[in-house]
Amino acid sequence: MDGLPEGVTVGSSGHLCVAGCDVVDLAERYGTPLYLLNEGVFRQNCSRYRSAFLQYPGEARVAYAGKALLTQAVAAMVGQEGLYLDVVSAGEIFAAERVSFPSERLVFHGNNKSQEEIAYALRVGVGCLVVDNFDEIALLTDTLRALGVRQRVLVRVAPGIEAHTHDYIQTGGLETKFGFDFDSGQAGEAVRQCVASGVLDVVGLHAHIGSQLLETRALPPLVERMLDLVRDVWSGALPVPWELNLGGGPGIRYRSEDPPPPEQFARTITAAVVEGCHRRGLPLPTIWVEPGRSIVGQAGVAVYRVGSQKRVPGLRPFVAVDGGMGDNIRPALYGAEYRAVVANRMYDEATETVRVVGRYCESGDFLVQDAELPEVRAGDLLALFSTGAYQYPMASNYNRVPRPCFLLLGEGRAHVMVERESLEDLCRLEHVPPHLRRLRVEA
Numbered sequence: 001m002d003g004l005p006e007g008v009t010v011g012s013s014g015h016l017c018v019a020g021c022d023v024v025d026l027a028e029r030y031g032t033p034l035y036l037l038n039e040g041v042f043r044q045n046c047s048r049y050r051s052a053f054l055q056y057p058g059e060a061r062v063a064y065a066g067k068a069l070l071t072q073a074v075a076a077m078v079g080q081e082g083l084y085l086d087v088v089s090a091g092e093i094f095a096a097e098r099v100s101f102p103s104e105r106l107v108f109h110g111n112n113k114s115q116e117e118i119a120y121a122l123r124v125g126v127g128c129l130v131v132d133n134f135d136e137i138a139l140l141t142d143t144l145r146a147l148g149v150r151q152r153v154l155v156r157v158a159p160g161i162e163a164h165t166h167d168y169i170q171t172g173g174l175e176t177k178f179g180f181d182f183d184s185g186q187a188g189e190a191v192r193q194c195v196a197s198g199v200l201d202v203v204g205l206h207a208h209i210g211s212q213l214l215e216t217r218a219l220p221p222l223v224e225r226m227l228d229l230v231r232d233v234w235s236g237a238l239p240v241p242w243e244l245n246l247g248g249g250p251g252i253r254y255r256s257e258d259p260p261p262p263e264q265f266a267r268t269i270t271a272a273v274v275e276g277c278h279r280r281g282l283p284l285p286t287i288w289v290e291p292g293r294s295i296v297g298q299a300g301v302a303v304y305r306v307g308s309q310k311r312v313p314g315l316r317p318f319v320a321v322d323g324g325m326g327d328n329i330r331p332a333l334y335g336a337e338y339r340a341v342v343a344n345r346m347y348d349e350a351t352e353t354v355r356v357v358g359r360y361c362e363s364g365d366f367l368v369q370d371a372e373l374p375e376v377r378a379g380d381l382l383a384l385f386s387t388g389a390y391q392y393p394m395a396s397n398y399n400r401v402p403r404p405c406f407l408l409l410g411e412g413r414a415h416v417m418v419e420r421e422s423l424e425d426l427c428r429l430e431h432v433p434p435h436l437r438r439l440r441v442e443a
Ligand code: LLP
Pocket: 065, 067, 068, 086, 109, 169, 171, 208, 210, 211, 212, 247, 248, 249, 250, 290, 291, 292, 293, 294, 330, 334, 389, 390
């Protein structure tokens, strides 16, 4: 079978294998739905990003965006690979802390960080904090003055650059909730306020224009805008080396997309920065990037078991699996498309187009609208590729369905990274107030 993602093969029995593990065996042993992460592919993508920037004459740092998928095991791998880690909540910082991820390699983001989260981040000693808005500058300044400490920060800019991707994952345009507006001069004002605070060491700028970008066209104009801002705002007082963080965003193949490889993103960014700095007489910055999806997306495979079907003459059949929008909201939310295969009969030819739907009580609960599959039977296993990024972290307990088990696979071995939730887990944080503890029907 051609076109399988990296690390995915077909065994002699026609079973799908991920990282050398037979998916049918894994499903028997751990149940379904089952999420799989290929450790080798994840690590290879980390090192690919590191190498991609070696041609840059200055320093470059790669921060893995934890929002794409962060478990303690993932944080540990990121740490071992020598990457930085982009975190957006106390929960993400906590996971990193639990595996002794070096706090100076944490970059803390967010458009509405709470006072408690800021205090926690400062206590942990995050290496860099990305300031998002004027309220945050005030909050940070007060907190730092009270503690008598300083903090390295980047100022996040909304650069007014549209990226070509789904509206919900665009972040660089003018109408975004993230960052300081460029055109109105607020970004420059933010840098001045940070400098004036006396406790914020503002070392540079940050921008992230969107996610699942399938082209690099928007990057050179983005770099130009950021360099203009640096030249105009700092005028001579620029810290050296200063830092330019261009966010994440490189897209991956879900079905037929053909995104440029990380190397091309790196080349485009590097060339624009070197050329733009030279033209303006600016020193070269330390470049940061924050890829999430393009590191973890294709390292993931989701496995479901087929249950019931609905077949009506003239209608595309509905094939229901034991997961759906609870573990993968992306099709319903963004119209995301996935490739599905029958994991226990990989050599069977596709004979029909079906809708793969979930088990949740909602019509919007579908995983694939037009999957080309052999005729499936109850008990067959369906695998969806490219499910490493933004599925599990966005999962819910809708309909009180427990979240799936997540395995880390490497060299033919499986490790449980997250256990399947139990029905008890779903009740663990609930309380029944005393007056409701006896079921009684009033006459
Ligand atoms: N840096 C910042 C500031 C971000 O906001 C994001 C993603 C990233 C880096 C990483 O972007 P990536 O390289 O993964 O594209 N839930 C959506 C994606 C939301 C992205 C949010 N921010 C999805 O499922 O497509």
